[in-house]
Amino acid sequence: MRSAFAVLPLLPRAGVLLLCTLWLTSCASVPFDYPRESSQTMPLSADTTLGEFAFKWKQEHGTKAGFIGLPLGADALGLRLRMLEHAEHSIDAQYFILKKDQAGTLFASGLLAAADRGVRVRLLIDDIFSPDVDEAFSLLTSHPNIDVRLFNPLPRQSVRYLGYLTDFKRANRRMHNKSLTVDNAMSIVGGRNIGEEYFEINQDVQFDDYEVMMVGDIVEDVSHGFDMFWNSDLAIPMAAFALEVDVSELNEWRDYVRQEAFNGKEGLYATAINSPLLLDLQEDRVEPVVAKATLVTDRPEKLQTAVGDAAELVVIDEMARRFLEASEEILIVSPYYIPQKAGAQFMESLLDKGVRVIVVTNSLASTNHIPVHSGYARYRTRLLKAGAEFYEIKVDAVAGKNLWGHQPEAVTLHSKATVIDGESIFIGSLNFDPRSIKINTEMGIFIESPEAGSAFRDNIMKELARMAWRVDLNEKGKLRWTYHNGDDHQVLYKEPQTSWWRRFQVGFYRLLPIEGQL
Numbered sequence: 001m002r003s004a005f006a007v008l009p010l011l012p013r014a015g016v017l018l019l020c021t022l023w024l025t026s027c028a029s030v031p032f033d034y035p036r037e038s039s040q041t042m043p044l045s046a047d048t049t050l051g052e053f054a055f056k057w058k059q060e061h062g063t064k065a066g067f068i069g070l071p072l073g074a075d076a077l078g079l080r081l082r083m084l085e086h087a088e089h090s091i092d093a094q095y096f097i098l099k100k101d102q103a104g105t106l107f108a109s110g111l112l113a114a115a116d117r118g119v120r121v122r123l124l125i126d127d128i129f130s131p132d133v134d135e136a137f138s139l140l141t142s143h144p145n146i147d148v149r150l151f152n153p154l155p156r157q158s159v160r161y162l163g164y165l166t167d168f169k170r171a172n173r174r175m176h177n178k179s180l181t182v183d184n185a186m187s188i189v190g191g192r193n194i195g196e197e198y199f200e201i202n203q204d205v206q207f208d209d210y211e212v213m214m215v216g217d218i219v220e221d222v223s224h225g226f227d228m229f230w231n232s233d234l235a236i237p238m239a240a241f242a243l244e245v246d247v248s249e250l251n252e253w254r255d256y257v258r259q260e261a262f263n264g265k266e267g268l269y270a271t272a273i274n275s276p277l278l279l280d281l282q283e284d285r286v287e288p289v290v291a292k293a294t295l296v297t298d299r300p301e302k303l304q305t306a307v308g309d310a311a312e313l314v315v316i317d318e319m320a321r322r323f324l325e326a327s328e329e330i331l332i333v334s335p336y337y338i339p340q341k342a343g344a345q346f347m348e349s350l351l352d353k354g355v356r357v358i359v360v361t362n363s364l365a366s367t368n369h370i371p372v373h374s375g376y377a378r379y380r381t382r383l384l385k386a387g388a389e390f391y392e393i394k395v396d397a398v399a400g401k402n403l404w405g406h407q408p409e410a411v412t413l414h415s416k417a418t419v420i421d422g423e424s425i426f427i428g429s430l431n432f433d434p435r436s437i438k439i440n441t442e443m444g445i446f447i448e449s450p451e452a453g454s455a456f457r458d459n460i461m462k463e464l465a466r467m468a469w470r471v472d473l474n475e476k477g478k479l480r481w482t483y484h485n486g487d488d489h490q491v492l493y494k495e496p497q498t499s500w501w502r503r504f505q506v507g508f509y510r511l512l513p514i515e516g517q518l
Helices: 004-010 011-027 047-062 075-087 103-117 135-139 162-168 217-230 248-260 268-273 274-280 300-306 314-325 340-354 370-386 434-439 450-467 500-510
Strands: 065-070 090-095 119-124 146-151 179-184 188-192 205-208 211-215 234-238 290-295 331-332 356-362 387-392 408-415 417-420 425-430 444-450 468-473 480-484 490-494
Touching: 004 274, 004 425, 047 065, 047 075, 047 188, 065 075, 065 274, 065 300, 065 370, 075 179, 075 268, 075 274, 075 356, 090 103, 090 340, 103 135, 103 146, 103 248, 119 135, 119 217, 135 146, 135 162, 135 248, 135 468, 146 387, 179 217, 188 217, 188 425, 211 217, 211 300, 211 444, 217 290, 248 370, 290 314, 290 450, 314 340, 314 490, 331 450, 340 356, 340 370, 356 370, 356 408, 356 450, 370 387, 370 468, 370 500, 387 408, 408 450, 417 450, 450 468, 450 480
Parallel strands: 090 119, 119 146, 205 408, 331 356, 356 387
Antiparallel strands: 065 211, 065 290, 090 179, 146 234, 179 188, 188 211, 290 444, 331 417, 387 468, 417 425, 425 444, 468 480, 480 490
């Protein structure tokens, strides 16, 4: 038998280099056996400012939780920064993405400032789409009160993303959960990652996103869910990668916060913490929604079992159970909607028994993932024929300047929300696609309130007149997009506001066997 090395001279020099790189990458390993200590959330204490508020809330409302909606990016960033400022005992943050941009730096600086005050900080980040953060994370973890862990990380001994290819089966499984909890008293849960686009900071494309801030017993449930992931075998301490850093650079972060905090009314920090919602909260002009709530979260073991293992599909199973109990209407808001065959049949069964199904998702023009649209388009006509209603976001439906004073040129939907019978609201990280349902871990909150549910639903339907195309079938069964808002009335018979190239890509991706990965 010929030696494997004998074929190398026959390859182009670049091919030899690629093979060697891939081989070295495959030999690299992730330090899953690195020693680490398990830890648990700190108990709620009335000795903290937020804890005192949480105890008063429980005395007045019992087991019911309180919720404040966060549709605007400046409010969402400002509330986070204020929560970090008020932290006295603990901060637990779990995110899919944390970017090294202005928003990420402000958030990390808030963690550092809290740690300087003696607060215990645990930061858990998925390791796939947070670029160039190793040095920053290593700096943070050098602080005695900060522990940073990467979830299911890629190898660091070689070209990073080649490790994704050579260990695809493991590396393809990701933690998509998103939560921030301070002093086990208040949490924020929803669809946002930590990055400028998620807070609408100076972006030409506005991410339409949604979260809720909460207080009450539900916060402890979020904390226990965090502990489950934090103590998983897949959560690797940043220290395991042994990056050398100059600890004195932490002072640069501290200086950054001081400069931003005193940069006048136009500064990013000042704009966030003085957003209208935060001012309303300070003046007691906003009343939280009071309701029973339930946390649902996948377990980290989902990433260690076969894709689609029925025992680990916690979030989607609970969603499906509630869908089956629906008697009137299901409203789904999801940036990515790919039901696959089983999901399409499930939706058809709901429609057959008289449940109204409304889906709000991105149009081809507004989506930031064209391959996902190709998967969605495969089922759109089928479900329209079954009676489902579809609305697709109009890419130029931008309301005007945002709170940062910036005028975006386009909008993309990133919110993940579901309303069942106008009584139960789901807010979380779940997209209605194969990746969220079967491959990644997800989490979310069910809020049980007929008053809030109907108001939330009505507000979405009202906004659709301005923000979305209504998709239906004409008398010949051909797809039709209709927009009617005031004097603006349009009827189109091809994907609106798109170039031939964008439409061509959809057709190309539909030919590829990639639906299960979308």
